[in-house]
Amino acid sequence: MYKILVINPGSTSTKIAVYEDENQRLKKVIDHDVNELKKYKTVADQYELRKNTILQFLNEEGINLHSFSAIIGRGGLLRPIPSGTYEITDQMLEELQKAKYGEHESNLGALIANELAEQIGVKAYIADPVVVDEMEDIARVSGHPFFQRKSIFHALNQKAVARSLSEKLGRDYYDLNLIVVHMGGGISIGAHKKGRVIDVNNALDGDGPFTPERSGTLPLVGFIDLCYSGKYSEGEIRKFIKGNGGLIAYLGTNDVREVVKRIKNGDKKAELVYSGLIHQIVKWIGKMSAVLNFDVDAIALTGGMAYENEFLVPQIKEKVSFIAPVYVFPGGDEEKALALAALRVLKKEEQAKTY
Numbered sequence: 001m002y003k004i005l006v007i008n009p010g011s012t013s014t015k016i017a018v019y020e021d022e023n024q025r026l027k028k029v030i031d032h033d034v035n036e037l038k039k040y041k042t043v044a045d046q047y048e049l050r051k052n053t054i055l056q057f058l059n060e061e062g063i064n065l066h067s068f069s070a071i072i073g074r075g076g077l078l079r080p081i082p083s084g085t086y087e088i089t090d091q092m093l094e095e096l097q098k099a100k101y102g103e104h105e106s107n108l109g110a111l112i113a114n115e116l117a118e119q120i121g122v123k124a125y126i127a128d129p130v131v132v133d134e135m136e137d138i139a140r141v142s143g144h145p146f147f148q149r150k151s152i153f154h155a156l157n158q159k160a161v162a163r164s165l166s167e168k169l170g171r172d173y174y175d176l177n178l179i180v181v182h183m184g185g186g187i188s189i190g191a192h193k194k195g196r197v198i199d200v201n202n203a204l205d206g207d208g209p210f211t212p213e214r215s216g217t218l219p220l221v222g223f224i225d226l227c228y229s230g231k232y233s234e235g236e237i238r239k240f241i242k243g244n245g246g247l248i249a250y251l252g253t254n255d256v257r258e259v260v261k262r263i264k265n266g267d268k269k270a271e272l273v274y275s276g277l278i279h280q281i282v283k284w285i286g287k288m289s290a291v292l293n294f295d296v297d298a299i300a301l302t303g304g305m306a307y308e309n310e311f312l313v314p315q316i317k318e319k320v321s322f323i324a325p326v327y328v329f330p331g332g333d334e335e336k337a338l339a340l341a342a343l344r345v346l347k348k349e350e351q352a353k354t355y
Contacts, residue, residue, distance in 0.1 A: 075106065
């Protein structure tokens with residue numbers, strides 16, 4: 001039996017899970033005081049705070065750090081890499097510490113996992129970070145040589161769901177063509193061709209459908225006019241794209257449950273905007289179907305929004321089920337996906353990659 005510690009740092013919390021083989025034995029969300037976090041100039045500066053809260057929790061639960069076979073952290077912002085489980089290296093640690101490719105709380109996952117693993121003499125890993133890049137070259141062409149389309153998406157959950165769907169179908173992931181639709185604070189829709197995500201919208205930088213808090217792809221000329229209007233600062237405009245876009249901009253809330261409640265109470269604006277969100281998701285599913293030459297074995301809906309089974313899921317199914325059967329995997333258990341990635345390496349079912 002292998003015992004695995006999973007570390008998943010988020011913006012205001014750190015999620016911890018303990019697995020014994022495929023079985024979750026413990027899961028905890030440690031919330032951090034927002035005002036406390038504001039004291040730190042960079043994400044990397046939060047390192048000691050986050051690490052110590054993890055050690056304190058394990059101690060309170062009576063869990064001996066030396067009992068773990070491996071430790072895996074959430075992968076952060078690195079250079080584009082293929083999908084897989086990666087052993088943490090010095091180069092990776094240096095790039096995350098310096099935020100070479102950007103600052104994000106997930107950068108702390110590898111840093112903390114590595115130190116704890118070194119203390120007990122086991123391997124430390126990350127798996128399928130958001131920078132997983134398996135796009136075909138044709139998908140990178142943007143329309144102007146100054147710009148290149150990038151692969152930044154919910155790789156960890158998309159890959160985990162694709163594997164789960166393949167098992168459900170009794171097929172090998174590397175023999176299937178799938179479309180995976182992750183719907184949460186960000187939305188990413190990926191074309192999985194024989195185990196590779198050959199095209200996907202950039203869920204971080206304003207590409208794809210709008211979301212509860214992101215604007216998605218906007219009319220370009222109108223956006224340029226807004227940028228040069230002199231009415232808004234650069235920071236405000238960036239927030240329009242991520243943070244204050246989508247449902248928040250239209251309806252003042254990023255809570256899909258609240259939007260559904262308003263619709264049921266007769267709010268026509270909420271109904272129109274929410275229908276527009278569904279419409280855009282369906283359009284992007286159609287785009288990825290075309291990328292796969294309409295040879296699609298199945299479509300998976302996942303992420304937090306996939307729990308919304310009154311309007312969103314039924315309407316998407318109604319509109320796209322002619323393309324392929326639609327399966328629903330609500331939520332996104334990142335801790336389980338990380339644990340299973342480490343387990344595959346420990347069981348020698350998969351070879352850990354080197355960054």
